[in-house]
Amino acid sequence: MTWETVPLDGLISPVSGRAEARHLPVYSVTKHSGFVLSSDYFKKQVFSQDLSTYRVVEKGQFAYATIHLDEGSIGIAPEACVISPMYTVFSVDKSRVDAGYLIRLMKSPGAVAQYSRLGRGTAERRKSISLEALGRLPIPLPPLPEQRRIAAILDEADAVRQKATDFRRHALEELAATFVIEAVSASSTRAPLSRLGVSLSAGLSVGDGGLDSHPDHRILKVSAVSRGAFDATETKSMPMDYKPPTAHLVRSGDLLMTRASGSLDLIARSAFVTQIHDYVYLPDKVWRVEVSPESPLSKRFIDGLTRHPAFRSYVENKASGASGVRNISQAKVLSYEAPVPPTASLTALDGQLVMVEEMRESLAARAKTLDELFASLQHRAYRGEL
Numbered sequence: 001m002t003w004e005t006v007p008l009d010g011l012i013s014p015v016s017g018r019a020e021a022r023h024l025p026v027y028s029v030t031k032h033s034g035f036v037l038s039s040d041y042f043k044k045q046v047f048s049q050d051l052s053t054y055r056v057v058e059k060g061q062f063a064y065a066t067i068h069l070d071e072g073s074i075g076i077a078p079e080a081c082v083i084s085p086m087y088t089v090f091s092v093d094k095s096r097v098d099a100g101y102l103i104r105l106m107k108s109p110g111a112v113a114q115y116s117r118l119g120r121g122t123a124e125r126r127k128s129i130s131l132e133a134l135g136r137l138p139i140p141l142p143p144l145p146e147q148r149r150i151a152a153i154l155d156e157a158d159a160v161r162q163k164a165t166d167f168r169r170h171a172l173e174e175l176a177a178t179f180v181i182e183a184v185s186a187s188s189t190r191a192p193l194s195r196l197g198v199s200l201s202a203g204l205s206v207g208d209g210g211l212d213s214h215p216d217h218r219i220l221k222v223s224a225v226s227r228g229a230f231d232a233t234e235t236k237s238m239p240m241d242y243k244p245p246t247a248h249l250v251r252s253g254d255l256l257m258t259r260a261s262g263s264l265d266l267i268a269r270s271a272f273v274t275q276i277h278d279y280v281y282l283p284d285k286v287w288r289v290e291v292s293p294e295s296p297l298s299k300r301f302i303d304g305l306t307r308h309p310a311f312r313s314y315v316e317n318k319a320s321g322a323s324g325v326r327n328i329s330q331a332k333v334l335s336y337e338a339p340v341p342p343t344a345s346l347t348a349l350d351g352q353l354v355m356v357e358e359m360r361e362s363l364a365a366r367a368k369t370l371d372e373l374f375a376s377l378q379h380r381a382y383r384g385e386l
Contacts, residue, residue, distance in 0.1 A: 204248070220281065256286050
């Protein structure tokens with residue numbers, strides 16, 4: 001089936017209203033969830049008290065992160081709200097394009113792959129994509145009824161994929177946390193992690209290589225670790241002239257922990273490296289966790305401890321930063337008074353956490369298959385093959 005292809009600028013219009021005296025909820029626009037209440041995403045207020053310069057977004061209008069669109073940070077407002085000036089807002093011509101169809105298209109792998117060439121900037125990840133530049137994006141435009149049909153099919157397929165992801169992420173997290181809580185309850189002593197033989201080391205801050213990237217060497221992204229399960233695909237290119245220290249090389253079996261993230265809930269999160277490509281290096285925002293042979297703890301216990309409610313509460317209280325990036329220092333993490341479980345409890349816990357990790361890896365493999373099938377479905381949808 002052959003459809004008309006039109007530039008996006010013929011389907012959208014810029015929106016530039018300011019909040020001024022309007023009292024509306026404050027939202028952020030995220031890669032995975034689109035519009036999210038700022039207070040939910042960051043757990044506490046990170047936006048300015050003066051919202052007069054914030055952008056108003058009416059229900060049904062689009063907004064994207066001007067310098068992070070190439071990561072898929074775009075969404076549709078669920079209600080009238082305000083967002084930071086860092087976002088670009090536009091409305092759509094509803095007589096020509098269905099919003100559900102367009103958002104699916106703009107978050108599809110094919111569209112995301114084109115965003116980096118539309119932007120301006122010295123580092124690929126930080127490229128600013130203006131609405132004028134985005135307007136050059138070619139859009140396949142079937143009739144409205146067909147657009148709605150495609151959106152409905154993709155919504156249903158994505159819901160199935162999301163259920164599998166949620167189970168892997170939340171059910172297994174809760175299971176691991178239960179095992180850790182049981183081990184912690186058997187502990188009679190506590191001491192700072194630094195006195196228990198735990199240490200942290202990080203890589204360096206390196207910009208994206210852009211067009212002058214190393215063909216083999218890459219830098220790990222925070223998102224490879226922050227969701228509690230390692231994702232080897234979350235890397236970025238490395239500048240050709242950067243010579244990383246061998247000590248920063250990421251290896252299978254490493255326990256990594258995040259230092260900084262856009263969300264408070266995603267800092268001081270850990271994950272074991274299961275499989276990793278050759279020549280992937282640590283960034284400055286991810287630590288390698290080391291546990292000395294003399295320590296009464298284990299890496300498995302530390303990994304489980306990062307999911308414990310008491311540790312999460314400690315991190316929330318000790319974290320700093322308020323401009324969209326939250327972080328915690330090594331000193332604060334290593335000052336945490338960790339419980340020391342009896343040897344028998346620690347041995348049992350390690351076995352239980354290995355079982356959870358094996359379940360997670362099995363489900364991750366299934367999730368990867370679902371992701372590939374969904375990507376194929378999207379590709380077929382926009383080629384008129386559904």
